[in-house]
Amino acid sequence: MQLRSVALFTLLxxxxxxxxxxxxxxxxxxxxxxxxTPKMTAATGKFADIATNPKVVEEYEGVVQxxxxxVKALDLGDEKVSAFAKRYESLLGDAxxxxxxxKAAASDPTKLQAVVTKADDIRKTxxxxxxxxxxxxxx
Numbered sequence: 001m002q003l004r005s006v007a008l009f010t011l012l013x014x015x016x017x018x019x020x021x022x023x024x025x026x027x028x029x030x031x032x033x034x035x036x037t038p039k040m041t042a043a044t045g046k047f048a049d050i051a052t053n054p055k056v057v058e059e060y061e062g063v064v065q066x067x068x069x070x071v072k073a074l075d076l077g078d079e080k081v082s083a084f085a086k087r088y089e090s091l092l093g094d095a096x097x098x099x100x101x102x103k104a105a106a107s108d109p110t111k112l113q114a115v116v117t118k119a120d121d122i123r124k125t126x127x128x129x130x131x132x133x134x135x136x137x138x139x
Contacts, residue, residue, distance in 0.1 A: 025081040026137030028074055033088060033130060036067035040095070044119055050106045061099040068092045084133045091129065095122050 043060040050056055071089045076082040098119050105111035 022078045022081065023137070025074075025076045025078045026133065029071075029076065029081055029085055029088070030130075030133060030137065032067070032070050032074060033126075033133075036063070036070070037126075039063045040067065044123075047102060047112075047116060047119070050102055050112070054103065054106060057099045057102045060102070061096055064092055064096040064099070068096070080136055081133075084129065084136070087129055088126070091122060091125055095119070098122065 040060075040063055043056070043063045046053075046056040046059065068089055071085050071092065074085055076085050098115060101115045101118070102112070105115050
């Protein structure tokens with residue numbers, strides 16, 4: 001039943017109903033976030049290896065930069081969706097800075113734990129932002 005509703009809504013959107021552009025923009029943003037979340041999680045998971053493999057930080061920074069570039073490339077005319085994208089981009093900038101902090105803390109377990117905690121806080125903020133996007137986009 002849900003698939004029919006989605007198919008019907010998609011069909012109606014092709015007839016240019018109001019709100020369809022918002023839906024497309026929401027989907028673009030959500031798809032972009034979703035495509036990078038597993039990559040970022042995997043790259044963050046490798047932080048434990050930083051002492052023996054400092055390249056994990058470069059990999060992480062590359063993954064985050066890829067997400068930043070994709071978010072910047074989105075064409076979002078809806079003010080709210082655009083604001084969500086800007087907030088996400090800012091959050092990604094904070095996440096990228098974690099890489100620099102990781103390099104500096106690599107040899108100090110206490111500092112390293114503080115950076116890991118920051119990374120976890122960023123992940124929690126991302127989850128809250130995604131929830132806001134989903135709430136706005138489903139309404």
